[in-house]
Amino acid sequence: MAEWYGACMFLGVEVSRERYGAFAELRARQAGAFTRAQAMAHGITDKVLLGRRRARQLQRVHVGVYVDFTGPLPWETRMWAALLACGPGAALTGTSALRRYGVAGSWSDERIHVAVPHARRVEPKSGVVVTRHRHLSALVQASREPPAVRLEVALLVTAGAEQDVSRRAAVLFDACRQRRTTAVRLLAELDSLPELPGRRILRRILGEAAEGVQSFLEQAYLRRVERAHGLPRARRQVRAVEGGAVVYRDNEYSPYGVLVELDGQIGHAETTSRWRDMTRDNAAAMSGKLTLRFGYHLVGEPCAAAAQVVAALRLRGWTGTPRACSATCPVT
Template sequence: MAYGPDAALGGETALRRYGLDGDWAAEPVWLDLPHHRRVRRQPGIVIRRCRDLDGRLLGSREPPIVRLEVALLTVASRRPTTDAALALILDACRQRRTTPRRLLEELDRLRNLPRRRAITQVLRDANAGVESWLELVYLERVERAHGLPTASRQIVASVGGATVRRDCLYDPYGVIVELDGRTGHADVASQWRDMARDNAAAVDAMVTLRFGYQLAGDPCAAAAQVAAVLTHRGWPGHPTPCSPTCTVRAEGLGSPTARKRRIALPSSSRAD
């Protein structure tokens, strides 16, 4: 390997070698080197010097390579936005290539990692069942930001003999929230599966609300819809406006007249 036997594959090159799904370019090659090394730069190679490289390697692999969790966290920390960083981490967990617990353990050793606080929080949420960036948006910007009750997440259910997972379940009120990014919901078979799941929920007297990526652009509209349905189904609480311009109102959800008015949702705020 270039730069000698103490160089290790790192960054995007390591993720590509591990087979993690993603748009990983073959070049440049990312190499991690011991911090004391001083080397001449070469075209097509990106060097990153580490103080504890030996403690980051995966066993005695040849060529040397950093652990998947190290590569994932360092690549995520270099993403241009925090949302992009968190989406990458959640996607790796969704692919079952690693776990939130293993990433949290690795994070304890990377004390100076950029965006460490945000990554720690999303890994704790992932440990509680959040599996995608869209689910994270719903948890943070809809549920928590507007004082909605806490849903159970990734609940296993049986539909027609098949096992399915419900993204968010407000079990005391029979309300389900499904969060549909394009991945896993774009083909016809997946759409039929989603329809069967929603119909089965209706048979069990449960209401399903379904949101896509428009959720990120207008989380307040989604919160108003979820709060209205929860109130109609017996939730005794009140949503909390997240800002002075929030379209959610804490007052007026309790009466039957207000419930009906809230449930008559405007077409501009319906999920596609």
């Protein structure tokens, strides 16, 4: 932005260099955004703000909120502007908080999601989604700037807002797979959100995540293959060391030496991935383990997959009795 100190002197307003420096630091910390109240606290008058706007050296984003440059607003500047516009106690939530935390995901919603105390009424603002929360201060990450709800709260709020159940699961599974949090921590945080929609479904998803499920395909295997057909319970995400490298087995039926690996990539055509999978399967075979590998086809043909797992388990000594999930199910 143009030199505020010189601009203020030109308009006949005396601003000390100390106040000017503090105001410049404040704007830099807030990605160029500031409020009218912040400007006035540093000796900047409405007359100065109006002059800067007319000179196209700043722009107003919301009522009482400005940025110290013109042109398109980066996401971080829009984020700060939204928080400042919503007033004290406001905090990032949902996908905006996840984006700020650096959680990887397909966060296509460019709107800024802001939570405010339940007693506060906020006028609608362009590009801002405002939600009201009781006891919001208890959900906010202490001493974080900009203010944001805790990571687990943001994940649960984001998952709860998804209409598609598979998308809800993906949000939570992905965060656990990225080692950003754990199912146990998410389950504990769920109790602090009694008004969150879909809590029963989220709790079930998190229960599966606590068992080691980390993707939609792994969830489908657990529900449609293993549980639906009465198979023994596998250990999931079993850590192993192969050739000095750490790998994780998707499903391991330990007493029988049977592994079930799930390929989440459609087609799984990438050469490096194929070679890595072959190497892992070969290493398991040399250690006496039998590996079965399934892709997304098991979602549509869970009974066929179950029949193969049953055959492998019986080959390795399982004497249990599977159950058919329907009259036409081939599992016996």
